[in-house]
Amino acid sequence: MSQIKKGALLNYTTIFLTNVVGLFITPFILNHIGKAEYGIYTAIGALVGTISVLDLGLNNTIVRFVAKYKAEKDRKGEENFLATTMLIYGAISLTVVLIGVLFYGHIDTYFTKMNAEELRIAKTIFILLICNLAIGLPGGSFTGICYGYEVFVFPKTVNIIRYILRTITVVAVLTLGGKAIALVVIDTVFNVLFLIVEIYFVFFHLKVRFKLHEFKLKYVKQIFGYSLWIFVFALVSMFQWKAGHWILGSIALPEVLTIYGIGIVLGTYYGSFSTAISSVFLPRATKMTVGNATGEELTSMMIKIGRISFIVLMYIFGAFLLFGNQFVYLWVGKELGVEGSHETWLIALLIMIAYTLPLVQGFGNSILEAKNKLSFKAILYLSFLFLGVVLGAFLAKTYGALGMITGTVTGWFIVQNVMNFYYHKVIGLNIIRFFKELFHKTILMVIIIISLGYLINLIPGAGWISFAVKAICYSVMYALLMYNFGLINFEKELFKSSIAPVLKKFKL
Template identity: 30%
Template sequence: MKINQLKAGAALSYISMALGYIISIIYTPIMLRLLGQSEYGLYNLVVSVVSYLGLLNFGFGSAYIRYYSRYKVRNERENIAKINGMFLIIFSILGFIAVLAGMALVFNTNLVFGSQLTTQELSVAKILMTIMVINIGFSFPNVVFNSYITANEQFVFQKLLQMIKVIANPFLVLPVLLLGYGSIGMVVITTVLNISIEIANAIFCFRKLNMEFSFRQFDFSLMKEMTIFSSFVFMNMIIDQINWNVDKFILGRFHGTVFVALYGLAAQLNTYYISLSTAISSLFIPRVNKIVASFDDNHELTLLFTRVGRVQFIVLSVIWTGLIFFGQPFINMWAGPNYSESYLITLFLILPVTIPLIQNIGIEIQRAKNTHQFRSWVYFFIAIANVIITIPLSKKYAGIGAAMGTALSLIIGNIFIMNWYYHKKVGLDMIYFWKQIISFVPSLILPILVGVLVHIYIDLYNIKLFLLYGFVYVLIFSVSMWFLGMNQYEKDLIRRPIIKLIKKLKIGEYKM
């Protein structure tokens, strides 16, 4: 029986994330205590610097699916083999350049991290950076294989690998931490695991998908076209790096590793939050490109944009509302009282990003239509403003100030300007979209009222009461959303798999 890759991929994404969150709830506090606040901050600081090397792929990964879809629609196998060969050459060269750039950073750690780090911290940072540079160097050629798997909508394999990684990583890292190898041991294990996943991707492409490469007749005209297209994707990558990593770097320069640790924990929670949304939208990248390549129907794209956005809103709204009422005691009990300040930082990061997250499939629509240039320029200037605002705010208010600067940039760029652009230039009916999102408001009134009462009258620092009222809140939210918010399509997403499962169980009982 043929597997529905889209539905199975979505299911596996959420199973993987659920497992990841459960494991993280158990593993993270142990890891924080074994590393200590200072070393955890140092690890986050090094990650924030090395991640900039990822910019050296110049956004070519996003271009791959666009051009693959174009040739796939025309059934041009030879051209697909050519772009496979072209991209492998490009990413191998870029990976080598990234390693060289990374080693230059390794030999200049004093200049990179400033005077707030101790001699011991600088020594550890140098080792961490070296290992991470090797990791990122291997990751570049893998972009070709991973993109090919995505373009062929082989989501089950992708998500199974992701699930294996999520489960294996803490179980491999924890013994290393217990043996006293600290952040260095943690990074070594992560690197080995990443390289193993990348090798598995390549094997799957060759053996299962019969991926072909042609290294003859390097198409320079196509390369020029892809470079122009990717240049704006590259700009978006720069912006994302500024918005999500520059804060930790600034905090490290002005306040040291402890404040980076506070921000790093909030950033980790924000990453989990973002992953809930992107797990849905990433599955629709090939479909968006097919619609645009085949008939470019704005009405069809608007319906897809809205349908996905509503599902994302349902998933995210239970998180952000729950975080407001239960977040502070959760962080204190989970990470420890030393991380109490991370609560406000988390709110400043998560609340403003919610609206762009329910619209993130619009980014893929822009790329497929080749109308992403405006977004890139808008975000670029706002990201620069973010840095200018963040420096004085972080000097005065540390992590909270840095998060405030990021929040302001997200509100101006991602919410106001981009909604206008989606409606006026991209061709999406944003009035229809927002009417559909606003229709959720009645379903949020009861859970928010319950959350306020619980926050005022219940001692949520008592773990038994926290778990009890957390469950009550989720239950009330779910019931209210089912009866007052969700439409038939959204209810069927839950109801149909349950009905199928019940039928299968009944058939199994009958056969027995």
């Protein structure tokens, strides 16, 4: 099995693990640290996450240029490039610390709805996360190097191990009385330990070297010429996932931040199932671009990836649309209440609706990165999502967390539709063919399955047993109908080849 297939498989293992464990551990954390402290934890995390845009897109730049230098067998160029990026990362880490020191003194004046004890907790978490970020930003480059070498198995396996150990530690510490601050300490320790493991792998297994053969501004310009638009996309991501926390943090109680934060978490779980596929294809997109692949060839690849993503996403979306409200109440209803649970479900549902098209067309972004044509998309997204956040801030005054997310996803939805014209007219992708083949057989099955799902929802009961019965019935129905009537031959063969090693192992 190739590194790409293994990487995608490990991505899905990670996603399954993090999502399933996350679903169990979130109510556990809420129960042990309380709704208010959880809101502080997510709000400060989002605030420090905003500072992480100072990465300036260098991580993705490393993936692209390492893949390029490796394809060209330019060892010296690779060494010089990596040494230059490390110098840049050193300056970035110093800037992160300085910004952290500057903002620390203004936490009290910004989070006006927090009491004295809540502000103390917020400040402690902020300091720890700033230190974590200063170390983590340059540390992420080692994962980028692995991806550039199309080595996905090791870093993803390490990530799985880290998550398992981190989860066990969190459960133990909170059981013994730890609170939100303890969570941040745990994350910092694990990040440092596993960063050391990745550094060892890159230097001693991949035999990568960082050597500054010459320092010229043209190298820095080359790096930032590519990473600039990835940096802008980091700003876009900031508006998508973190701006709501800033705005609600200044006008709402920590409990509202918890409702919003959990809704965002569910929405990001949804997206992770698709990005698991598309994230391993940036090196492949780079190779196809260097090889002057035609627009139709790139479209064919985008269709293959898009259909697989769409089939997976529609399974999740249909289930959440039908049974999500019941699930969220059972999951965190004790802490959030009926109204809070319903609002969380609506926030996540709105994210899923707006997120589907960008996720299905994720390979299109890889093509833009490989062709170094991110500028239009970056400016478009940044402009409309900024307007979406402004609209959300206006709506949040009346409708709280639900108003905030409504404004954000409105800008998000509009801009992705505009991007399809750009893909078609400028990049040369056949978007009409993309949608025609994407929906071939699948869309009819999705409509039929969701329609039948409403009948499944008539199964009586409001507890976990009722939910489990509904979920199993839906899953079996989706699998049977989609496999027999929604998949094309290529996808059926891909599915068979993926499960064949498992069946062989267990002699099934």
